[in-house]
Amino acid sequence: MSKTVIENAYIAPVVGDEIPNGYLVIDNGRIESLGAGPAPTVVGAQRLNAAGCLVTPGLVNTHHHLYQWATQGLYQDSTLFEWLTGLYRTWARMDADVVYGAATAGLGWLALTGCTTSSDHHYIFPKGRGDLFDAEIRAASEVGLRFHPCRGSMDRGQADGGLPPDEVVETRDEILAHTAEVIDKYHDPSFDSMLRVAVAPCSPFSVSEGLMIDAASLARTKGVRLHTHLAETLDEEEHCIEQMGCTPVEYMEKLGWLGDDVWFAHAVHLHDSDIRRFADTGTGSAHCPSSNARLGAGIARVVDLLAAGAPVGLGVDGAASSELTSMAGEMRQAMLFQRAVKGPTALTARQALEMGTLGGARNLGRQNEIGSLEPGKLADIAIWRVDGFRAAVEDPVCALVFGPTPPLARLLVGGRTVVENDELRTLPHDMVGQAGVLARKRLLQQESR
Numbered sequence: 001m002s003k004t005v006i007e008n009a010y011i012a013p014v015v016g017d018e019i020p021n022g023y024l025v026i027d028n029g030r031i032e033s034l035g036a037g038p039a040p041t042v043v044g045a046q047r048l049n050a051a052g053c054l055v056t057p058g059l060v061n062t063h064h065h066l067y068q069w070a071t072q073g074l075y076q077d078s079t080l081f082e083w084l085t086g087l088y089r090t091w092a093r094m095d096a097d098v099v100y101g102a103a104t105a106g107l108g109w110l111a112l113t114g115c116t117t118s119s120d121h122h123y124i125f126p127k128g129r130g131d132l133f134d135a136e137i138r139a140a141s142e143v144g145l146r147f148h149p150c151r152g153s154m155d156r157g158q159a160d161g162g163l164p165p166d167e168v169v170e171t172r173d174e175i176l177a178h179t180a181e182v183i184d185k186y187h188d189p190s191f192d193s194m195l196r197v198a199v200a201p202c203s204p205f206s207v208s209e210g211l212m213i214d215a216a217s218l219a220r221t222k223g224v225r226l227h228t229h230l231a232e233t234l235d236e237e238e239h240c241i242e243q244m245g246c247t248p249v250e251y252m253e254k255l256g257w258l259g260d261d262v263w264f265a266h267a268v269h270l271h272d273s274d275i276r277r278f279a280d281t282g283t284g285s286a287h288c289p290s291s292n293a294r295l296g297a298g299i300a301r302v303v304d305l306l307a308a309g310a311p312v313g314l315g316v317d318g319a320a321s322s323e324l325t326s327m328a329g330e331m332r333q334a335m336l337f338q339r340a341v342k343g344p345t346a347l348t349a350r351q352a353l354e355m356g357t358l359g360g361a362r363n364l365g366r367q368n369e370i371g372s373l374e375p376g377k378l379a380d381i382a383i384w385r386v387d388g389f390r391a392a393v394e395d396p397v398c399a400l401v402f403g404p405t406p407p408l409a410r411l412l413v414g415g416r417t418v419v420e421n422d423e424l425r426t427l428p429h430d431m432v433g434q435a436g437v438l439a440r441k442r443l444l445q446q447e448s449r
Contacts, residue, residue, distance in 0.1 A: 002046060003027045004415055006383065007039035009050035010396045012350075013373035014057055014358050018397070024055060026379040029192060029414035033375055052387030053409050054396035056353060057372050058116025058380035059327045060360025063227075063265040063286035063315025066120045066136055067094055069102035070440040071320040080233050080295045083321065084163060088124075092168045093446040096130025098439045103139035105436025106319060108424055111145060113326035113405055116380035116413045117360070117370060118145055119286075119315075121227060121265065123152025123202040124168050125178070133182050137195065144418040144426040146193070146380070148364055149186070150200035150227045151179045153215070156208045161243060163205045172211045175201075176218060183222045191369055192378055192414060196224070203229040204248055205239050212255045219261070225365055226257065230264035233297045237269055249274040258283045263363040265315060266291075267305075268298045275301065275308050284311035284363040287355065289333035290325045291317035299337045302355075303346050313360030328405040331356045335401060349401035379415040384408060 004026040011019040011034060023039030025032040033040075039047070071090060075083045103120070110118050118140070125132055133149060140147035153175040156162030162169070179199055187197040199219035201207040207228075219226045231237065231248045240248045249270065252258055260282030267285035270278075278285065287300050305312050314334060316325040331352040338347040361371025370380050385407040386396045393399040400406060411419035423429045 002044060003032070003042050004046045004048065004379075004412075005039045005042050006048045006050050006055060006381070009053050009055040009383070010386070011055045011373065012353065012397050014354050015372040015374055024373065024381070026412070026415045029379055029416075031373060031375055031377050031379050034373060048383070048410060050383055050409070052385060052391070054384045054386045054400055054406075055373070056382050056384065056400070057357040057370065058382050058411065058413065059114045059356045060313060060364065060371060061110055061115050061118040061315055061327050062263060062313040062360045062363040063288055063317055064106065064118060064120045065122065065318030065320070066103040066106040066139075067091065067099050067122060067124070067132075068318035068320035069106040069436045070094070070098055070443045072323045072440075074320065078295070079235070080297055081163065081235055083295060087320065088164050088168050090443065091124050092126050092165075094124070094126065094129065094132070094443055095446070096132050096135040098443045099132045100135040100139050101435040101439030101442070103136035104143065104427070104432055105439065107140055107143040107145055108427065108432035109324065110316070110327055111143060111411055111418050111424060112408060112422065113328050114382040114384070114408060114411065115327040116145060116382070116411065116418075117148070117364070117366070119148035119150055119198070119227070119364065121150045121152050121200050123154055123200065125170060126168070137186060141194070142427055143424070143432070144413055144416065146195075146370070146413060148196050148198060150198040151182050152200040152202050153179070153211065154202045154206040155211050156206050160208070169206070172208065172214065175211060176214055179215070180218060180222070183224055187222070187224055189223065196364075198225040198227050200227040203236070204244070204251055205236060209255065212257065216256050226262045228257070228264060230267055231269045231274070232266035232292070233295075234269055247271065247274070249277060253277060261365065263311070263313070265317070266297070266300065268292055268300045270301055270305075275304050275310065278305060278310040279308035282311065284313065286313050286315035286363060287334055288315045288317040288322065289330060289337050291322040293333070293337070294321055299341055302334060303338050303342055306351065311359060311362040312355055313363040314356045326405045327356065328400065331401050332403075349397050352401050353397060379412055381410075381412045382408065383410040
């Protein structure tokens with residue numbers, strides 16, 4: 001891989017001082033150097049003139065459900081539980097082709113909004129409908145993003161007091177066997193890995209206590225991370241108190257699910273004691289402001305979590321509860337929601353950028369590899385156009401976070417171009433969007449049979 005020099009840029013490395021006019025040198029997929037002033041002469045290097053641009057680390061999405069791209073726009077005015085019960089039986093009819101098309105569109109959209117690394121939480125595995133886990137991994141490889149698929153699961157259907165219909169749950173033995181299989185087959189722990197697997201039972205109201213315990217044991221034996229939904233709504237807290245006799249975070253602690261190898265999605269309804277436990281144990285959370293607002297779930301206590309020292313990243317959540325949400329747009333939503341509750345100094349643009357980059361990297365256990373622009377780290381880089389109309393905002397980071405998502409001049413993953421001038425370069429741009437349309441048509445046609 002040849003060297004690349006990015007020059008004449010405003011650089012916001014997240015760690016260290018910002019560079020109003022500087023350069024960045026990439027060699028063999030990693031950042032070799034960065035600094036102020038004219039770029040050095042590098043023989044044979046590709047040179048990218050980033051005048052009028054802001055250079056940041058690529059954004060890191062730490063919670064998603066890619067298959068939901070095929071069911072956007074449904075149940076528009078429902079609570080979380082109403083929305084889930086309305087959609088479970090539709091999702092139960094998905095097959096590998098639906099997942100591949102939805103994941104291709106969803107990951108392509110993430111790339112176009114500045115994301116270089118994404119997780120995905122897939123927890124419904126209908127029998128006889130192909131290899132759904134492999135389908136989304138193929139999509140990620142073709143789009144060109146680093147991918148952290150989380151093997152989700154549900155073993156507690158309505159017959160056992162859970163929320164999902166019994167037709168969409170699996171047995172504990174099936175879940176654990178397949179989870180171990182996909183870890184062995186796909187998980188790559190190397191520094192520049194494009195693919196890592198996590199273990200991710202769905203939620204306290206859809207998973208048995210035994211599966212939660214066994215899943216944690218499996219993950220720690222295999223050396224992979226743990227993920228689940230937690231404390232998303234007040235209904236969930238009431239459900240946990242009624243059925244488990246404790247709050248959601250107390251339940252997780254009882255099951256051994258707090259630690260620096262764990263990150264939770266949402267964590268909206270936390271008590272002061274919960275925040276202290278997250279900080280003390282290094283437990284992370286994925287803040288999904290748009291989805292939480294769409295479903296009326298509430299606003300997570302992000303400012304309090306950050307003040308306590310707990311890791312916090314961002315997630316767009318599934319597209320069915322967060323239609324066409326921009327990864328960059330979630331930085332804006334996170335900042336504005338905290339200010340709406342706690343005032344205009346609650347969360348700054350730079351704190352929001354850190355959540356969308358290094359905070360997400362911490363959730364995924366990759367803070368030494370991605371999430372900031374530092375020599376030796378992977379060259380996962382977003383180059384945003386902040387000239388033209390946006391040049392009236394003197395501070396480029398303000399232009400990125402406070403306003404609508406800027407045009408993306410270039411998105412690099414390991415130094416490789418994935419997006420150029422707001423168009424995908426790894427796959428035909430129009431085909432990627434159409435893949436999501438076809439996935440929706442296929443799913444709804446199967447539903448009507």
